[in-house]
Amino acid sequence: MDAAEKCGCSYETRWIESGLHNFPKRLNSALQQELDAVAAERVLLCFGTCGNSMVGLETRDYELVIPRVDDCISLLIGSVAERMKINAAHASYFLTAGWLRGERNIYVEYEYSIKKYGEELGKSIMETMLANYKYLSLLDTGSYDIAPARAESERIAKELGLGLRVVPASVSYISELLTGPHTNERFLVFPPNTRIEDNVRFF
Numbered sequence: 001m002d003a004a005e006k007c008g009c010s011y012e013t014r015w016i017e018s019g020l021h022n023f024p025k026r027l028n029s030a031l032q033q034e035l036d037a038v039a040a041e042r043v044l045l046c047f048g049t050c051g052n053s054m055v056g057l058e059t060r061d062y063e064l065v066i067p068r069v070d071d072c073i074s075l076l077i078g079s080v081a082e083r084m085k086i087n088a089a090h091a092s093y094f095l096t097a098g099w100l101r102g103e104r105n106i107y108v109e110y111e112y113s114i115k116k117y118g119e120e121l122g123k124s125i126m127e128t129m130l131a132n133y134k135y136l137s138l139l140d141t142g143s144y145d146i147a148p149a150r151a152e153s154e155r156i157a158k159e160l161g162l163g164l165r166v167v168p169a170s171v172s173y174i175s176e177l178l179t180g181p182h183t184n185e186r187f188l189v190f191p192p193n194t195r196i197e198d199n200v201r202f203f
Contacts, residue, residue, distance in 0.1 A: 011044070011178070018098070021071075024051035032057055035064075044177050048072055049202045057196045064190040065182050067173060068203040076139050076169040080203045090165060092137035093130065095156075097149040106130075107156045126160065136162050139169035 014034050020027040027050060035043065035057065042063045047054070048071035057064075069075045073094045074083040086092060099105055109129075114122035136157045140146050150166060157164040173186075182189055190196060 012040075021050055021053075024053040027051075027053040028056060036060065038062060046075070046174060046177060048075055052198070054196055054202070055198045055200070059190050059192055059194045061192050063192060064194070065177065066188045066190070066202075067177055068186055068188060069173075070203055073139070074203075075173050076141055076171070077167070078170070078173055086137065086167060090137065091132060091134045092165065092167075093133045093135070093162070094167075095136055095138045095149075095153055096141070097144045097146075100149060100152055107159070110160065130160060130162065134163060135165050136160070137165045137167045140166050141169045141171055143171055 016027070016030055016034065020030055031045075031047075031053065038060065040062050042065065043059075045054075045064060045066045047066065048069040050071050054066065067075055068080075070080050070083075074080045076096070077083045077086065093106065106129075110122070110126050113125045116122065117125065136153055138146070138149060138153045146166065150164075154164050176186065188200065188202065
């Protein structure tokens with residue numbers, strides 16, 4: 001991870017299947033399974049709330065730190081407010097290079113719809129799904145070569161009838177998660193043996 005290298009951190013890192021973001025209950029179960037296997041004093045969860053998938057998680061004998069963001073896009077942009085600001089000006093479906101490699105990204109869904117329903121109906125379904133978007137916005141975090149991702153995004157945007165924007169982003173929020181300080185404004189900190197309830201104000 002680029003942020004860890006920049007911070008000189010060598011923490012144990014555990015990865016969660018990206019496709020689980022489409023299934024909050026399954027994501028919640030996968031996260032709990034990983035949390036139950038932890039042997040540490042503090043766990044840094046590099047996630048947004050992602051469809052309320054954090055609700056119901058239980059800590060064990062460790063402190064749990066979560067960024068105050070709705071999803072990974074806001075994490076990379078810097079805040080929920082900044083993401084909303086971008087969307088207000090340019091209604092966007094956000095992309096990253098990692099998203100382009102994902103097994104359940106929107107273009108994969110588009111191809112699936114065409115294959116299953118035929119070109120006319122498949123395109124109509126996707127037009128409905130993307131009705132509130134005007135742009136694909138590719139996040140440039142500086143952590144990867146943007147050129148291949150931009151070329152791929154241009155192809156997808158053209159196919160979906162959307163514009164393309166490249167939006168400056170960074171891994172600074174992730175670096176802040178790794179190094180602290182974990183201020184109340186930017187992070188939620190749950191003590192050991194705590195259950196995350198649905199009345200928690202995440203952001």
